[in-house]
Each structure stands twice: as structure tokens, then as C-alpha cells.
Amino acid sequence: MMTVAPRRAHPFAPLMLDDTGSLEAMAAAVMRLHSTLMKVGRCYTTDATCDRAALELGRVESVLAGAFCTIFGQSPADRFADIFDQVTYVAEHMVKDHIFEDGNKRTSLVFALSVLRLAGSPVVLSDSPEPKDNQYYAWIQDLVSSRRTNSGLAEGLRRGYVAGAGDPSHV
Template structure:
């Protein structure tokens, strides 16, 4: 299970050191991607067979790199906080181009969902105009490397909705 102990630092990275939690999170990413492709405008369908297995394996690899202890180094040793951690995940998911379509959407929504799950919801400007939409700018800057991961994680930190019990904002 994810390390979300009461009293733990609210920004601490999540740790998923059991296979069940990692598998559950990977399955959630796959369901999220499928849902986003169903409701979004896309030109591909769900992968099947070998392609689906390859996608799942790549998702599990990215998640293990972010959420599991590797060579004795826990996520808390590798990431300053959960904002750094989800920026890392989003970067690797989108730049590895795991899916045929919807990589940016899936990466962004997954990152925001992890933050919400961890009790650190983020709200940025969601303007219908791409040039004024902070979510769009965030993922585009991640893909193009216009800003560093540290700068992108800082934007998420600044968008953190402190002290709110209303998670419907995200």
C-alpha cells in the first residue's frame, strides 16, 4: 500500500514498495488512458495483445522508477517532494511515448490525480485559450524541455490548494 501515514509530511513522495500497489497503480493508468481516449478526440483505439502488454510493462517501469525503492534508495531519497515525483512520472510517461495517442493527456491527468490522492490538490488556470491555460503550458513545457523539471514542480507547488477540504476543485 502507498505510504500515506497520518502525520507524515504532506508533501513527502509516495512509496509503493509492494508489487500489489505498483500493479494497481499501473492498471489505474491503463484505465485512465482508455477513458481519456474514449471521451477525447483521438484516432486510435485501445491496444490489444502484444501492444497492450508492452504499454503496461512500460507504464510499470516508469512507476517503479518513481514510486519504488531501487538499489536501497527510496523515493524520499530521490525526490524532494511529491511535486518533484509526479513531474518525473509525467516527463517519463510523455517522453517515452508509451501510447499511440494521448500521452500528454494521460500524463497530466495522472500527475494531478496522484497529487489529489495524496491530499495535495493543485489548481492552475484552465482557460479555454491554450496560450492562457497553465495546464496546457505545463505539459507543453515538459515535452519541449522549455523549463526544467524543478521549475515545473515549483509551478505545481504554487498551485497547491492549501488548507482546503474541497477536492472537487481539481
């Protein structure tokens, strides 16, 4: 099961997966998310073959473990300033490692925003139909092109954080 560092100490503390089952469940959720986004987006790819799917799942698990698990005695809180840094790390590795044949940017962006929402730190950016005015599009493009540092990208998410997200009028 996923655990969260006490919110009183740091309202945006990184998430930590405390067991293998949680890592596997999160990786399976990423795989389902990717499959759904590919169907909704009418992309050219179909479901990966058994060998390709196993490779993708292993790569997703590796990225997630690097972000959410204790590694060599270092917890996520030791490696990331907050959850915004953590999801930026995941998005960067999912995109730049090009885990999937198609949909890497969409999957990583939706995953990052979903994790933030589930952790009680939802982000809302401008979702203009014009790419030049769309902050989500700009964020993922900046990540892919390395136009901004990870800390700059995480700061962009922090600025989009919706205070009082527990109030349904903000969701």
C-alpha cells in the same frame, strides 16, 4: 498497498509503493485512465492489441517503479524532494518515452494531478479555453519541449497547490 511518509515530517512527502500489488494496481489505473481519455477525447486510436497493450503496461510499470518504489536501497524520499517532484518525473517519462500511440500528454497530466489530489495535495491552475492562457496546457508543453527544468515544473505545481484541500469548499 500504497503508503505515505508521515505527513508531520513533510507535508508533501513522496509516495512509496510498498508491494508489487500496489505497483500493478497503479499501472492498471493508468491504463484505464488512458483508455477513458482516448474515448472521451475521440482520438483516432482504439484499444491496443494484446501485444501492444502488454508492452504499454510494462512500460508504465517501469516508469511508476522508478518513481514510487525503492530502487537499489533508495526510497522515493531519497530521490525526490517532494510529491511534486515525483509526479513531474512520472509525467516527463510517460510523455518523453511516448508509451502510448496517442494521448501521452493528456494521460500524464491527468495522472499527475490525480495523484496529487489523492495524496491530499490538489493543484488548481488556470484552465482557460485559450491555450496561451491555460496553465495546464503550458505546463505539459513546457515539459514536452524541455523549456523548463523538472524542478521548475514541480515548482509550478507547488504554486498551484490548494491549501486547506480537506475543506470541501476548496475542491
